[in-house]
Each structure stands twice: as C-alpha cells, then as structure tokens.
Amino acid sequence: MNNCIFVGVAGGSGSGKTTVAHNLIKAFKSEDAVLVEQDAYYKELKELSIEERAKVNFDHPESIEFDLIKKHLMDLKDGKAIERPIYDFKTHSRKEKMVKINPSRIIVIEGILILSIPEIRDMLDVKIFVDTDADEMLLRRIERDINERGRTFDSVKKQYLETVKPMYLEFCEPSKRYADVIIPRGGENKIAINMIIAKLKRYLQKGSLS
Ligand SMILES: Nc1ncnc2c1ncn2[C@@H]1O[C@H](COP(=O)(O)OP(=O)(O)O)[C@@H](O)[C@H]1O
Numbered sequence: 001m002n003n004c005i006f007v008g009v010a011g012g013s014g015s016g017k018t019t020v021a022h023n024l025i026k027a028f029k030s031e032d033a034v035l036v037e038q039d040a041y042y043k044e045l046k047e048l049s050i051e052e053r054a055k056v057n058f059d060h061p062e063s064i065e066f067d068l069i070k071k072h073l074m075d076l077k078d079g080k081a082i083e084r085p086i087y088d089f090k091t092h093s094r095k096e097k098m099v100k101i102n103p104s105r106i107i108v109i110e111g112i113l114i115l116s117i118p119e120i121r122d123m124l125d126v127k128i129f130v131d132t133d134a135d136e137m138l139l140r141r142i143e144r145d146i147n148e149r150g151r152t153f154d155s156v157k158k159q160y161l162e163t164v165k166p167m168y169l170e171f172c173e174p175s176k177r178y179a180d181v182i183i184p185r186g187g188e189n190k191i192a193i194n195m196i197i198a199k200l201k202r203y204l205q206k207g208s209l210s
C-alpha cells in the first residue's frame with residue numbers, strides 16, 4: 001500500500017503513549033488504521049532463566065528487534081500483512097501465537113524508542129512525543145507493573161533507578177527534538193489528540209498530509 005503513512009508515537013514509559021495511540025486508532029475504521037507496538041518486539045531471551053531475564057536492560061535499544069520492526073513496516077507499506085509477535089511481560093518472553101496485522105492507510109507505531117532509532121524515525125511521516133512529568137510517569141508505571149506485569153514495588157524501584165531512568169535520559173528524552181507534535185500530559189489530552197485525528201482524517205480524504 002504505497003499511499004500509506006506512518007505515525008510514530010514516542011515518550012517515556014508510563015507517559016501515556018499506548019493510550020494516545022489507541023485513542024488515535026479508534027477514531028478510524030479498523031481497515032483504515034492499525035497499530036504496531038514496539039513492546040511486541042522485545043528480543044527472545046530463551047537462553048536465560050526468568051531470574052536472569054529480569055535483570056536485562058529493557059530500556060536500551062539493544063533489547064529490541066528493530067530490524068524486524070523495520071521489515072514489518074516495509075511489508076505493510078508494500079501491502080503485505082504481517083504476523084506481529086505477542087510479548088509476555090511476566091515471563092519476559094514471546095508467546096507462541098502471533099497477531100495478524102493487515103496493511104492500511106494509517107499505520108501507528110508506538111514505543112519508547114521509536115524516535116530514537118534513525119532508521120525507524122526516517123520512515124515516519126508524523127512524529128509525536130508524549131511528554132508527561134517524570135513523577136506522573138513513575139506513579140503510573142508502579143501501579144501498572146504491579147497490577148498488570150507481575151512485579152513487586154521493590155523490583156519496579158530497582159529497575160527504575162538502574163535502567164529505566166538513565167536510559168530515558170540517554171535515549172528517549174533527547175528524541176523529543178525530532179517530534180512534529182509534543183502532547184503534554186498524555187493519553188487524556190483530548191484537544192491535542194483530536195487535532196491529530198482531524199489532520200489524519202484530511203489525509204484519508206485528500207491522500208496527502210499537506
Ligand atoms: N492521563 C492519564 N491519567 C491517569 N492515568 C493514565 C493517563 N494516561 C494513561 N494512564 C494510565 O497509566 C498507565 C500507563 O499508560 P500507557 O498509555 O500504557 O503508557 P505508556 O504506553 O506510555 O507506558 C496505564 O495504566 C494507563 O491507564
């Protein structure tokens with residue numbers, strides 16, 4: 001599908017990227033907009049025990065299979081469906097099953113490092129950075145990781161201080177400078193999200209973003 005566009009949504013963990021991306025997607029018919037999540041592409045760590053996997057730096061670009069993300073984005077642009085992995089944060093590994101994603105006019109790709117990796121960034125037609133205060137991101141992450149990702153408060157605290165915060169400062173936060181649009185506070189910023197939706201709807205009608 002040569003007349004498709006890539007919309008990248010980056011921001012720190014807990015900034016509200018996933019919420020923004022879902023709010024964008026749900027404004028369109030399912031055949032017009034699809035979501036590709038960077039989180040699904042964490043590398044397999046089959047050779048490590050679960051305890052060893054928990055110590056991996058999951059906020060460094062090396063932890064993610066960006067080559068596969070790039071291939072999948074190119075396939076979607078070429079009009080081919082992809083089989084996207086499903087990631088299990090409790091075991092730090094991929095599930096057996098895959099999810100089929102069909103090509104569509106609007107492809108949203110969301111993740112902490114989407115604007116940090118030049119090869120991915122250069123493919124994007126619209127670059128969004130979700131900018132939320134660090135204390136709010138951390139509070140949301142603590143709640144989510146304990147309730148949904150099988151973590152303890154102590155493990156979230158250790159991981160945050162050892163890898164999440166330093167990698168955010170090294171890789172994610174500096175990528176904000178590449179954004180076309182910065183959304184403050186995150187997923188519930190309806191005015192910002194509706195402005196982006198309006199722009200994307202015009203793209204569907206006119207076939208161009210200008
Ligand atoms: N504006 C908001 N106010 C309060 N909680 C929010 C807000 N946006 C997101 N959350 C919650 O914070 C957590 C992380 O949000 P999510 O969109 O998954 O962020 P990210 O993808 O950037 O990690 C989720 O549990 C979500 O429900």
Ligand SMILES: Nc1ccn([C@@H]2O[C@H](COP(=O)(O)O)[C@@H](O)[C@H]2O)c(=O)n1
Binds near residue numbers: 017018042059112164
């Ligand atoms: N096995 C893993 C893999 C990743 N993480 C953390 O997930 C964060 C990114 O996901 P968001 O939905 O919050 O953007 C990232 O900061 C990793 O630390 C993990 O804890 N375990």
